[in-house]
Amino acid sequence: MTVVVGVETVAGVETRRWGTLPDGQDVQLFVLRAPNGLTVTLGEYGARLLRVQMPDWEGVPGDVMLGHPDLAAYLEQEDALYFGATVGRVANRTARGRFELGGQEYQLAINNPPNHLHGGPGGFHAVRWEGTALDSSKGQNGVTFRYHSPDGEEGYPGAVDVTARYTLSGDGWLTMDCWAETDVPTPLNLTNHAYWNLADGGAGSVLDHTLLLPAAQFLAVDDAAIPSAVTEVQETPFDFRMGKPLRQDIDADDAQLRGAGGYDHHFVLLNGGDGLKQAAVLSDPASGRRMEVWTTENGVQLYSGNFLSGSIEGWNGARYKKRSALCLETQQAPDALNQPELDRLGAGLIIVKPGQTYHTRTRWHFSVMK
Secondary structure (H helix, E strand, C coil), rough: CCCCCEEECCEEEEEEEEECCCCCCCEEEEEECCCCCCCEEEEEEEEEEEEEEEEEECCEEEECCCCCCCHHHHHHHHHCCCCCCEEEEEECHHHEEEECCCCCCEECCCCCEEEECCCCCCCCCCCHHHHHHEHHHCCCCEEEEEEEEEHHHHHCCCEEEEEEEEEECCCEEEEEEEHHHHHEEEECEEEECCCCCCCCCCCCCCHHHHHHHHCCEEEECCCCCCEEEEECCCCCCCCCCEEEEHHHHCCCCCCHHHHHHHCCECCCCCCCCCCCCCCEEEEECCCCCEEEEEEEHHHHECCCCCCCCCCCCHHHEEEECCCEEEEECCCCCCCCCCCCCHHCCCCCCCCCCCCCCCEEEEEEEEEEEE
């Protein structure tokens, strides 16, 4: 159910009731606006980016991200599960849903057979976070979402208090900060799972977008989509270091691409360290729209919308079909819980202990090419 009445402005942020969850909880949404025409809509269910709109090179606003106006779509339609959501406790795949920590083995839900995916069916994407608008009078244009994950939720150890804050600046920067604290050691690897199409919001194909990834290595995967080898991108279809149209190599005669139906691989970013680093540059030559991605993470998962089925009719009646969008999920390596050598690619950050504060930051910069 979508509610479009009862609009309020709280702390300078437009808010309204979005709908009701099956347990009776009301769910709010929030609208952020920047002077350059960038508009961002967020919702409490999944601490989710619902809609991002920006002008093209002629000044005409349009959607640049897949989403749906109805809360029910995120509750009922499998294709929409992760659209724009804050994903956790552990993003991406964990082999067989198992890991060992402190001498104890944990079994997680197998929701992407034979693996565990994105925190399980009841992960952070599938719960209501409490949203609070930031006070724009203090120079803040954004929303803070908070969620308490109880001990044992989705099979993970420890109680975790997590905060996701999304802020929008006047010069086209959208920033996600996530913090978390735990009472016992537990794995954490959060990301945002937005599906991007800078041309038409997913009404057409994303294959003519140009993508640059500053990564000299990617993680080859086995038949179950679990990393099997750190592989050089040079002289492979996975080399995006100079930028190229997505369609250039996506259908190449390559075992990795055939197995995944396109790109669904983790890229190891060139510029390491804990500070912000460039993760990707995505541009659409037709609309002139451009998006840079910066992150504190040391990797990014490229997913080329290989399994979008056309079952969802989203914003403005767009029908989201195969390869109508791509994801750039900034995160630690998949299955790092079971492969310590992969955890080291992310500086060993996936296990968080009491007294530590987990933090990840991703920034998206939206502009129009001259």
